[in-house]
Amino acid sequence: MLNAKSEIQKDTFEPASDNLSERSSILTEMFRKALFRNRVQLVGGILFAIGTPLIFRFGFDQLPINSSALSNTIVGSIFALTCGFFFFRRLIDYPGTEGIAYAIPIFAVTYGATVIVFLFLRLDYSRYLLGASYFLTVVWFTCISIGMVRLRTLRIGIVPGGSANALLSLPSVKWREIREVSEPTENLNAVVVDLDHSFPTEWERFITETAVSGTPVFDVKHLRETLTGRLEIEHLSENTLGSLNPDHMYLRGKQAIDRVLALLVIVLLAPFFAIIILAIQLDSPGPAIFRQKRMGYRGSIFTVYKFRTMRAEQVGSVDDRDRAITKAEDDRITRLGHFLRRTRIDELPQVLNILRGEMSWIGPRPEAVPLSMWYEKELPFYRYRHIVHPGISGWAQVMQGHVASTDEVLEKLHYDFYYIKNFSPWLDILIVLKTIRTILTGFGAK
Structure with a gap:
């Protein structure tokens, strides 16, 4: 599910402390940006969870490349880790959900399914490598989740007018009230606006330019729903009924x-x-x-x-x-x-x-x-x-x-x-x- 949370968390990181040197600040920001990228998490997980036990067991120069059991296990582990990562990312997009508590059960399902496939097809596989891969996968994504929780701080700008200011009471977000149309928005993860409110022409132009420049713009109702897991309904409109019809x-x-x-x-x-x-x-x-x-x-x-x-x-x-x-x-x-x-x-x-x-x-x-x-x-x-x-x-x-x-x-x-x-x-x-x-x-x- 692609929602506001997944959009605004792509580069959610704190600015480096003023006490750090400029070089350390740049490196810190690069690390924090990388931590939130899906490809970094996935490729890093594969290298850590599969590469580490291989090197520990066989060393760099003694890998039994021709072993069918080892090849099957490597392919199966990559498949289990990739599928688990896909499920993992989909689930933690929902409000109030952090990945720390879900790495063990999610990857247990995908690795367990891999074992069932091996047994059903009667394929040889390495129990050591598969077990070690599962354990290190859980460790990797648990650490990733802890890092995301500690480093993630959403910085969201609020366009004045309507009910947008009601969001200021929501925790875990650094809100910034935008007072002038000339204020920069490059350092914000998103901008929220009450689209039911009638804005002057200059503010309508500001909202349009903000969206065109690449900063996500969300309606206040959509963002509140994304952050809280609650659907605010004052009255049932035609659009509301359509969005509430289940599949x-x-x-x-x-x-x-x-x-x-x-x-x-x-x-x-x-x-x-x-x-x-x-x-x-x-x-x-x-x-x-x-x-x-x-x-x-x-x-x-x-x-x-x-x-x-x-x-x-x-x-x-x-x-x-x-x-x-x-x-x-x-x-x-x-x-x-x-x-x-x-x-x-x-x-x-x-x-x-x-x-x-x-x-x-x-x-x-x-x-x-x-x-x-x-x-x-x-x-x-x-x-x-x-x-x-x-x-x-x-x-x-x-x-x-x-x-x-x-x-x-x-x-x-x-x-x-x-x-x-x-x-x-x-x-x-x-x-x-x-x-x-x-x-x-x-x-x-x-």
Whole structure:
């Protein structure tokens, strides 16, 4: 996905300190520019992750060039590293995503796929070189990510007028208010402007010249969305509706994949489900499976299944709005329930909903019917989130966590709309990785 973030991060580096010599300053700037170039990262990764173990094992003069196992491994490692780099770069273009946490799982997938190909085609390969290559690839791109985080500082100019100044509150950006049309913009990564505002002729000419000169110019709404991962919507216009229509081809393909994965999970985890059911019944009286009416795809009502985490007599009726909201440190949650909620194991029975086509693995969380009806009265456009299947995990959950108040739900709605607008396999993969982090850290659990 090509977005404002990928555009404005090409040469995002701090100017060298005034205390450094002019020569050191030039070298520092060259290094920082190189660090953000894709070809430098990729070629450097190949040389470091594949060249280093080769030289360490065989030296410069003793490479077994005629070894088919070595040749296969070199080609396979380059392929795995290149594919992993492509996925890596696509994922970290999304807001709030740094590559430090994702190098291990992304390259584990591509290198694992390479091993499967070797085994399927019965090709000889060097386990040492492939394993060392994977390890050094993770080290390389983790270090690259750390360097990018420390050195990246976006310098963005703000054209006065309209709502552009509202961006000044966003962190991790050095904002510069442009006060005169004669001010230079060469040292800025981008310029932001409220295109809905009516500007004088001289400012319109300035905006045009800035774009022509090569400095990216972004509308305030687009840039806010890129930096925050939230879609700001004041009213649903014709263009807004068009941008929020999900890709129906991917929607259908995703549903088929969802059902296949759900069937595999049910078969593989059936013994684990039985253990959890037994543990719940031993922990507190009542049924092990909790059922509740939720609002789903296109506003249809369905019954969602979860492992029970609250005392059965206090779960409450679906008509009770207050009881449908789980608050922090809710005294209805059982001892085992706290663990199930923190690890998200309580959500696993929803694979039945996925198998029935009522839910997806990834999508906006389905709300209880009384809550959904309440939100529809309180929040404009809330019902539009039902244009895609609800999911076990979603963009709002991994970015915001559990919510209860109306203000928090409105914030959640902005994240849901961002997901719908950017509906793609790349965003779903990122949500899966963030969900794994959520499971390990318990972020947002109630």
